[in-house]
Amino acid sequence: MVGSKKGLTFRYVIAFALLIVMVFPYLYMVMNSFADWTQVDKKVVPTEFTIRSYEWLFSGGEAGIARPWLKAFLNSVIVSTASTALMMVTGAMVAFALAKMNFRGRDFINNAVLFQMFFPAIILLIPTFLIIQNAGLYDTYTAMILPKAMSLWAVFMYTNFFRAIPDTFIEAAKLDGASNFQILYKIVMPMSKSITTVVFLFLFMERWTELLWDMIVVRSDSMLTLNVLLSQMFGPYGGYPGPMYAASVLLTVPIIILFLFFSKQFKEGMQFTLK
Amino acid sequence: MMKRNGTGWLFASPYLLYAVIFFAIPLIWSMYLSFTDWNLISPVYYFKGFDNFIEAVKHPGVQAAFFVTFKFMAAFVPMVIVSSLAVALVIHGLPRFKGLFLIGFFLPYLASGVVSSLIVKGLLSHNSAFNVFLRKFGIEIDWLSTPLSALLVVAAIIAWKFTGYYALILTAGFESINKDVYEAAAIDGVTPSQRFWKITLPLLYPAIFTVLILSIGVSFGIFTEVYQLTGGGPNYATNTWQMEIFKQAFTNLSAGYASAVAIIASVVTFASILVIRKLLEMWGKRNGWV
Numbered sequence: 028m029v030g031s032k033k034g035l036t037f038r039y040v041i042a043f044a045l046l047i048v049m050v051f052p053y054l055y056m057v058m059n060s061f062a063d064w065t066q067v068d069k070k071v072v073p074t075e076f077t078i079r080s081y082e083w084l085f086s087g088g089e090a091g092i093a094r095p096w097l098k099a100f101l102n103s104v105i106v107s108t109a110s111t112a113l114m115m116v117t118g119a120m121v122a123f124a125l126a127k128m129n130f131r132g133r134d135f136i137n138n139a140v141l142f143q144m145f146f147p148a149i150i151l152l153i154p155t156f157l158i159i160q161n162a163g164l165y166d167t168y169t170a171m172i173l174p175k176a177m178s179l180w181a182v183f184m185y186t187n188f189f190r191a192i193p194d195t196f197i198e199a200a201k202l203d204g205a206s207n208f209q210i211l212y213k214i215v216m217p218m219s220k221s222i223t224t225v226v227f228l229f230l231f232m233e234r235w236t237e238l239l240w241d242m243i244v245v246r247s248d249s250m251l252t253l254n255v256l257l258s259q260m261f262g263p264y265g266g267y268p269g270p271m272y273a274a275s276v277l278l279t280v281p282i283i284i285l286f287l288f289f290s291k292q293f294k295e296g297m298q299f300t301l302k
Numbered sequence: 303m304m305k306r307n308g309t310g311w312l313f314a315s316p317y318l319l320y321a322v323i324f325f326a327i328p329l330i331w332s333m334y335l336s337f338t339d340w341n342l343i344s345p346v347y348y349f350k351g352f353d354n355f356i357e358a359v360k361h362p363g364v365q366a367a368f369f370v371t372f373k374f375m376a377a378f379v380p381m382v383i384v385s386s387l388a389v390a391l392v393i394h395g396l397p398r399f400k401g402l403f404l405i406g407f408f409l410p411y412l413a414s415g416v417v418s419s420l421i422v423k424g425l426l427s428h429n430s431a432f433n434v435f436l437r438k439f440g441i442e443i444d445w446l447s448t449p450l451s452a453l454l455v456v457a458a459i460i461a462w463k464f465t466g467y468y469a470l471i472l473t474a475g476f477e478s479i480n481k482d483v484y485e486a487a488a489i490d491g492v493t494p495s496q497r498f499w500k501i502t503l504p505l506l507y508p509a510i511f512t513v514l515i516l517s518i519g520v521s522f523g524i525f526t527e528v529y530q531l532t533g534g535g536p537n538y539a540t541n542t543w544q545m546e547i548f549k550q551a552f553t554n555l556s557a558g559y560a561s562a563v564a565i566i567a568s569v570v571t572f573a574s575i576l577v578i579r580k581l582l583e584m585w586g587k588r589n590g591w592v
Contacts, residue, residue, distance in 0.1 A: 258529075
């Protein structure tokens with residue numbers, strides 16, 4: 028739509044207004060995490076600020092038992108990083124086979140991936156839990172990582188992207204005696220930086236905010252992820268909204284930083300995925 | 303040729319392992335469990351035949367889950383379509399601040415469901431500024447304990463989360479529309495509202511279709527927000543499939559029964575998405591949009 032200059036200004040005003048509405052809950056969260064406890068959730072914009080909520084969070088509050096916040100944060104980092112790394116490696120490998128290798132059974136695997144992708148996953152929840160439990164993995168990092176070591180969505184995204192890479196690059200590398208692993212690692216992956224960023228951000232974000240699975244397979248306080256710990260706080264610690272907002276900030280800031288850090292590549296990658 | 307077959311399978315092997323361990327085995331196991339009365343702990347359990355399924359269909363929680371999903375869809379899908387369309391309509395083609403808008407509108411998508419539930423709970427708490435303000439006008443709503451508003455609140459949170467993401471898809475749709483069409487329309491003296499309904503919307507339909515399918519898919523998988531805010535209540539008003547299965551399996555420890563519920567949920571989900579998809583395609587074709 029070719030707008031006039033006045034129309035453009037008007038659209039900017041609306042765009043910024045919408046942006047503020049969309050981002051407001053985040054601002055509310057940050058303000059309340061620093062707000063004086065008498066004002067938490069009582070005022071839209073608090074007027075008195077303190078860092079008491081953060082102190083409470085790390086000292087363990089009235090009970091004096093430090094909640095394992097830092098451990099939970101670390102657990103989240105460990106689990107999310109390991110899961111995401113595995114999902115990307117397996118995703119790229121399988122996608123490479125599907126997009127660029129000719130072998131008997133390829134179409135079958137391709138169809139199986141698509142079928143499974145649209146299959147309602149809820150049916151698998153209970154037996155997957157039982158597999159983990161019977162393998163003696165209950166309450167371990169492996170329990171949180173292994174079932175989430177592969178993402179069909181990542182396979183799908185990478186397959187689409189790899190198909191667009193001309194075969195000549197791969198043929199040329201083959202003539203030079205490169206193995207398939209070398210081709211994937213040295214030629215295909217460097218050409219896929221933008222899509223890799225998008226896949227990485229989406230996978231990491233989803234893994235970082237996972238609740239149901241992490242909640243089911245882990246019990247000890249020292250094994251909880253930050254998201255599950257915050258969720259538990261909803262119950263018995265519900266009387267302390269200030270610290271809960273502080274914990275929310277801890278949970279949200281890393282992912283935003285990551286996102287801002289990769290924003291340029293993300294923008295490029297998104298353009299491809301939306302085509 | 304043999305060798306190439308081998309490496310192909312080698313590269314695909316992560317998927318094969320994953321498909322066997324985390325798809326095929328759980329699927330069969332789930333079906334087996336659904337015919338038993340296993341309670342997740344006891345070593346002894348009995349076959350019940352189709353009793354679990356019959357019990358499930360009669361259970362108010364399961365019946366609620368069936369209807370709640372569609373009620374939720376009826377609230378969430380229009381909400382998210384309107385909001386993402388509004389965002390896309392306003393920001394597409396703007397020459398400056400592109401990066402800022404992209405990141406800004408995408409931020410809600412990054413929030414964990416636990417965090418957004420917490421914020422909303424705070425905003426709607428009894429003494430929140432919002433409720434105090436409403437009380438001045440004599441309006442008193444217990445947002446999360448009233449069936450309709452609880453459902454709408456959850457729908458709104460998830461719409462907030464997905465608006466930026468879907469707006470991106472729609473923006474790409476807008477940008478793929480050939481500008482000549484508008485110029486030709488301008489010469490023919492088309493009004494702005496005609497332009498939107500007769501030109502933009504039909505040309506945007508492929509993108510809208512994508513968003514519709516994605517958002518309908520989302521409607522079947524709600525758990526975190528409901529678990530945090532209402533626990534499926536009040537009186538099953540927000541009891542989604544995931545919530546019901548979680549409660550039966552891990553709170554009531556009825557793993558056999560919960561497996562039957564999960565199978566029913568999967569069949570309903572699969573069939574619904576298939577039917578809705580078909581209807582949307584027919585609707586688009588009838589209007590000449592696809």
